Each structure stands twice: as C-alpha cells, then as structure tokens.
Amino acid sequence: MIIANSYDVTLSVAGHDFVTAGEAASQIKRTLETLNLPPKLVRRASICAYEAEMNIIIHACRGQMGLRVTEDKVAIVAHDEGPGIANLDRAMEEGYSTASEEIREMGFGAGMGLPNMKKCADKLSIKTKVNEGTRVEIIIYLPTSEG
Amino acid sequence: MDYFHSVRLDREKCKGCVNCIKRCPVEAIRVRHGKAEIMEDRCIDCGECIRACPNHAKYAERDTIHDLTDFAYTVALPAPSLYGQFRDNVGPGRVLAAIRSLGFDDVWEVAFGAEIVSQATREYVENNRNPRPLISSACPAVVRLIQVRFPSLVDHVIPLESPMQVTASLVRRLKAKETGLGLREIGIFFFSPCPAKVTAVKSPVGGLRSEVDRVLGLTDLYGDLLRNMRQERPCLARADGSGIGWGSSGGEQAASGIENSLIVDGIHNVISVLEEIELGRLGDIDFIEAQACPGGCVGGILNVNNRFVAGVCLQHLVRDLPKSSSLAERLRQLGLEQVEVPSIVVEPRPIVRLDRDLKKAMQKLQHVNELMERFPGLDCGSCGAPTCRALAEDIAVGKATETDCIFKLRERIMGLALDTYNLAQVVPPAMDTRGINKVGGGKKGAADTSGTDSGAKT
Numbered sequence: 001m002i003i004a005n006s007y008d009v010t011l012s013v014a015g016h017d018f019v020t021a022g023e024a025a026s027q028i029k030r031t032l033e034t035l036n037l038p039p040k041l042v043r044r045a046s047i048c049a050y051e052a053e054m055n056i057i058i059h060a061c062r063g064q065m066g067l068r069v070t071e072d073k074v075a076i077v078a079h080d081e082g083p084g085i086a087n088l089d090r091a092m093e094e095g096y097s098t099a100s101e102e103i104r105e106m107g108f109g110a111g112m113g114l115p116n117m118k119k120c121a122d123k124l125s126i127k128t129k130v131n132e133g134t135r136v137e138i139i140i141y142l143p144t145s146e147g
Numbered sequence: 148m149d150y151f152h153s154v155r156l157d158r159e160k161c162k163g164c165v166n167c168i169k170r171c172p173v174e175a176i177r178v179r180h181g182k183a184e185i186m187e188d189r190c191i192d193c194g195e196c197i198r199a200c201p202n203h204a205k206y207a208e209r210d211t212i213h214d215l216t217d218f219a220y221t222v223a224l225p226a227p228s229l230y231g232q233f234r235d236n237v238g239p240g241r242v243l244a245a246i247r248s249l250g251f252d253d254v255w256e257v258a259f260g261a262e263i264v265s266q267a268t269r270e271y272v273e274n275n276r277n278p279r280p281l282i283s284s285a286c287p288a289v290v291r292l293i294q295v296r297f298p299s300l301v302d303h304v305i306p307l308e309s310p311m312q313v314t315a316s317l318v319r320r321l322k323a324k325e326t327g328l329g330l331r332e333i334g335i336f337f338f339s340p341c342p343a344k345v346t347a348v349k350s351p352v353g354g355l356r357s358e359v360d361r362v363l364g365l366t367d368l369y370g371d372l373l374r375n376m377r378q379e380r381p382c383l384a385r386a387d388g389s390g391i392g393w394g395s396s397g398g399e400q401a402a403s404g405i406e407n408s409l410i411v412d413g414i415h416n417v418i419s420v421l422e423e424i425e426l427g428r429l430g431d432i433d434f435i436e437a438q439a440c441p442g443g444c445v446g447g448i449l450n451v452n453n454r455f456v457a458g459v460c461l462q463h464l465v466r467d468l469p470k471s472s473s474l475a476e477r478l479r480q481l482g483l484e485q486v487e488v489p490s491i492v493v494e495p496r497p498i499v500r501l502d503r504d505l506k507k508a509m510q511k512l513q514h515v516n517e518l519m520e521r522f523p524g525l526d527c528g529s530c531g532a533p534t535c536r537a538l539a540e541d542i543a544v545g546k547a548t549e550t551d552c553i554f555k556l557r558e559r560i561m562g563l564a565l566d567t568y569n570l571a572q573v574v575p576p577a578m579d580t581r582g583i584n585k586v587g588g589g590k591k592g593a594a595d596t597s598g599t600d601s602g603a604k605t
Contacts, residue, residue: 005506006509007509007512007513022426025426026422026426029425029426031512033497033500034500034501034508034512034515034540035501035505035508035509035512036497036499036500036501036502036503036505036508037505039298039299039301039495039497040299042299043299043300043425046425046426046427047426047427049426050426050427050428051427069505069509071505071506116427120427142505
C-alpha cells in the first residue's frame with residue numbers, strides 16, 4: 001500500500017444556495033476531526049472554511065473548496081468565479097461589507113468574514129480580479145509532534 | 148477506561164435489534180453477538196438508547212432506598228422536575244412531606260440550589276465577555292457531549308457546579324452543624340430525573356468527590372409517594388418559583404434573567420446548535436440553555452409523568468406559588484451570608500476515531516473513503532454499526548470486516564456461486580472432447596478419443 005503523505009478533499013459550492021450553506025465547511029470539519037487533529041485547530045480551520053464558503057455563496061456564481069492535510073499543516077483553498085474584490089484593504093476591515101441589503105437582512109454579510117479568517121489562520125493569502133473571481137488560501141500549521 | 152456509566156444493558160432482554168444504535172448521538176453502540184454493546188469511552192449517559200429500546204433492555208443503574216441505613220442522618224434532595232410528576236393541585240408542601248415519610252430525616256429541594264446557581268450564572272455571564280456564546284453546564288449529558296464530540300467548545304461551558312451539588316454541599320454543612328454529626332455521617336440522597344445525573348454523582352466532571360451520596364430514581368418510589376400524599380408541610384418548601392422552573396426547558400434562562408439567550412432541548416437539537424457554534428456562528432448570543440432531554444428535565448427517563456403534562460403542571464405551580472422572600476433573606480434565616488458556587492474543570496475528551504498518528508489516520512481515512520464507495524449507503528444497521536460510514540471506520544481500525552455488510556456478503560456469495568457454476572463447467576483436458584469434430588482437431592490429448600463424441604454443444 002502507498003503511504004499517504006497528504007489527504008485531499010475537493011468540494012464544489014453553488015453560489016446563492018443558502019439551503020446547503022455550511023455543508024462544505026461541515027465536511028471539512030468532520031474530516032479534520034476524523035484525522036484526530038487537535039480540537040482547537042479544528043475549530044480555527046472550521047471557522048475559516050465556513051467564512052470562505054459563505055463568501056462564495058453570498059458573492060459568487062460558483063466555486064470550489066479544497067482541503068489538503070499534510071504532516072505539518074492544514075491548507076484550505078476556496079476559489080470562485082465571481083465579482084472579485086475591488087478594494088482588498090477595505091475588505092479586510094471589520095464591518096466593511098459589499099453584501100446586498102437582502103443578504104444582510106438574512107443575518108449574513110456582516111463584514112466579518114475576511115477579518116475572522118485572518119484571526120483564525122496562520123497565513124491568509126488572497127488573489128482576486130474584479131469580474132473574474134477570487135482565490136483565498138488559508139494555512140494553519142500543526143503543532144510539532146511534542147505539542 | 149475506569150469510568151462509571153449509569154446506562155446499562157440487560158442482556159436477557161436485548162434482542163440485538165438496531166433501534167438503539169441508530170439513536171445514539173455519539174455512535175457509541177454496536178450490536179455484537181446478538182447484543183448491543185456500549186463503547187465506554189464514547190457513551191455520555193444521555194439515556195437516548197433507553198428511550199429508543201422497545202424491549203426495555205437498556206436501563207439506568209441507580210441506588211436503592213435501602214441504603215438509608217448506611218447513614219446516621221439522611222436528607223432527600225428532589226430535583227425540580229419532580230413537582231411535575233403529580234397533579235398540579237398537589238403543592239410542594241405535600242410532595243415534600245410524602246418524600247420525607249419514606250424514611251428521611253429531612254428533605255431539601257434542589258430548586259433552592261438552582262436559585263443560587265441562577266444568580267452565579269448571571270454574574271458569570273456578565274463578568275466574562277469572552278467567549279460567546281456561553282453554554283450552561285447544568286445538564287451533565289450536554290457537558291459530556293461537548294467533552295466527547297465538541298471538545299473545541301469546552302471553553303464555552305460555564306464552569307459552575309450544578310444545583311444538585313450546590314444544594315448537597317449546603318445541606319451537608321447545615322445538618323452537620325445542627326446535629327453535631329460528622330460531615331460524612333450525613334447521607335444525601337438525590338432523586339434524579341435521568342441517568343446522566345446518576346453518572347454526575349458517581350463520576351463527577353473534573354473528578355472531584357460528589358457531595359451527593361446516593362441517587363434514587365423516582366420510578367422506583369412513585370407508588371410509595373402517591374400512597375403517602377396525605378400530610379401538608381409548607382415549612383419544608385424553601386425554594387421559590389424561579390428555582391422550581393428549572394425542571395423544564397426555559398426555566399434556567401428565566402431564573403437567571405439573561406435576556407440575550409437561546410434555549411434548546413433534545414440531544415439531537417443540541418447537537419445541531421453546537422455544530423453551528425463550532426463553525427463560528429451564534430457569537431452574538433450571550434447564553435445557551437441546552438438540555439439533552441426533550442422538554443428539559445421533565446422529559447428525563449427516570450420521571451414518570453408524560454413530559455408535556457409535567458411541563459404544564461410545573462408552569463402552573465410556578466405561577467400559583469405565593470411569592471417568597473428574597474434568596475438573600477432566606478439564606479440569612481439559615482445563618483448564611485452568601486453561598487459560593489464552586490467552579491468545575493471541563494476537560495476535552497475527544498474520541499480517537501482512526502489513529503492518534505496523523506500519517507496512519509490519513510491512510511485509514513483513505514481506506515474509509517474507498518469502502519464508502521463500495522457500500523450501499525442505506526445505513527440499515529444490519530451490520531451492527533449505526534451507519535455505513537461507522538462500519539467503514541470500524542473496518543479501518545480492524546474492528547469489523549467488509550462482509551459484515553449483508554449487501555457485500557450477498558455480492559460475495561453471488562460471486563462465489565458464479566465461480567462455482569463456472570468451475571463446474573470446466574472439464575479436465577484428459578476428458579474434454581469438445582471441439583473434436585472441428586477442422587484442425589480439438590485440444591491436445593482429446594484428439595484420439597474418436598467415436599465417443601459426447602456431442603459438445605455449440
């Protein structure tokens with residue numbers, strides 16, 4: 001048997017589908033739990049995954065979430081075909097939101113998504129192009145084996 | 148693992164059906180050798196399996212009233228939900244007198260401790276802005292659920308002792324002082340609505356010694372209580388409505404007066420709320436009252452009355468109770484200034500699903516996924532595991548085999564049958580006369596047996 005050095009999951013996310021919202025993040029969470037990763041780390045990764053997934057659902061037409069677990073880190077990549085982020089610096093501010101009124105009335109789009117991800121991730125990198133899409137990469141390092 | 152569990156199996160009664168495995172919120176039951184087996188490291192003693200078992204093969208271990216003779220002085224501690232078990236014109240004075248007449252020296256309502264804990268909860272929520280939401284620790288099944296299945300949320304649990312422990316500690320000290328007996332000569336008997344609180348006494352969270360000595364189930368004593376419902380002793384009733392309200396869902400929130408709260412009951416509903424919190428949601432809520440039993444403690448499986456009826460009885464009782472003096476005033480009358488609610492430590496106790504080693508866990512998870520592609524996905528439970536996924540995980544850790552799935556077994560049998568059939572068609576070359584009439588001859592060795600053409604079919 002081949003010894004696995006990484007564990008990968010790819011999930012697709014449909015834009016504007018609030019019925020299944022959170023399912024990709026839940027699956028990522030379940031995978032990390034099953035791999036017996038430390039609870040606190042699972043929580044941070046789950047929050048990032050959820051925020052990233054909600055961003056796709058709120059703003060984009062469609063997207064994909066990828067999870068890769070290796071011996072030293074958890075990487076979550078969310079990329080979408082969507083409007084892109086016009087002002088990334090502002091988007092990182094707490095409370096800044098471009099979500100529509102309807103979406104905010106539903107209790108989403110409070111402008112905390114990216115700031116929350118930044119808080120929970122060890123590394124957050126965003127590549128975005130207006131009217132094309134956004135790629136968000138979240139890295140969380142695993143504690144060393146002693147930890 | 149050296150850990151007391153109150154939820155037990157009566158092997159005689161168990162028929163090995165799948166009702167309990169399907170309902171267990173932590174997938175802690177497997178059917179093996181025709182009987183349900185509980186995995187002790189996972190079980191949270193919520194009692195869902197007792198509720199689900201049609202054969203009454205699951206039960207809650209508890210003490211008996213015969214243990215009264217173990218102590219010099221005994222006090223009964225009825226849970227608030229106990230008041231919901233009688234008609235609503237039966238007030239606390241009569242219920243408490245009936246309990247005492249079972250042979251106790253005194254009786255104290257846990258509802259009194261609930262008032263103290265309500266106040267402490269409110270203060271805790273006000274003084275600790277982080278994290279949000281905070282979750283009540285009153286229901287021991289919910290606390291254990293969090294430890295086992297939501298270990299990342301242990302910081303959200305309000306680390307305060309339960310009303311049961313607070314009342315027991317208070318009463319033990321008061322009675323020792325009053326009687327001159329040693330603290331441990333006082334026997335504190337709690338009337339529990341559920342197995343989770345039995346476990347909370349026998350194996351307290353945090354590992355401290357419980358202040359309660361014995362736990363009784365109302366189901367065992369209900370008949371005796373009904374027969375003894377004659378006297379009326381209002382002086383035994385010390386709790387006010389807010390403490391008694393804890394007996395059903397929403398009562399704790401009402402008593403603590405924390406406005407920005409969410410109330411959830413039923414363990415599967417609690418799980419869906421905890422799932423949301425794990426994803427970072429509900430952070431705008433201050434306090435969550437979560438109870439494992441539907442309807443709160445009145446829905447506990449050691450209670451007798453229909454939980455809806457019990458809930459209404461309790462509501463009426465709370466509504467009609469004459470207003471008592473303030474808690475501080477009642478404590479002063481007992482010679483107490485203030486009662487501190489001790490803190491508890493809620494440690495995470497996550498289930499090791501596949502392997503502690505990440506590399507091995509990844510390999511096993513890969514195996515689980517491969518199995519999941521082959522399994523029917525019906526979650527029928529015939530293999531003894533609650534879902535196909537649970538079976539796949541059991542196989543990955545070497546606790547089950549693929550043919551435990553009856554559909555996979557059927558496929559294997561079908562394969563074997565086909566193999567058997569095909570093998571039956573095979574003729575050893577020495578005897579094979581097929582193709583002998585073909586131009587160019589038949590197989591080697593069969594060529595010479597001319598004249599005995601068996602009519603090999605086309």
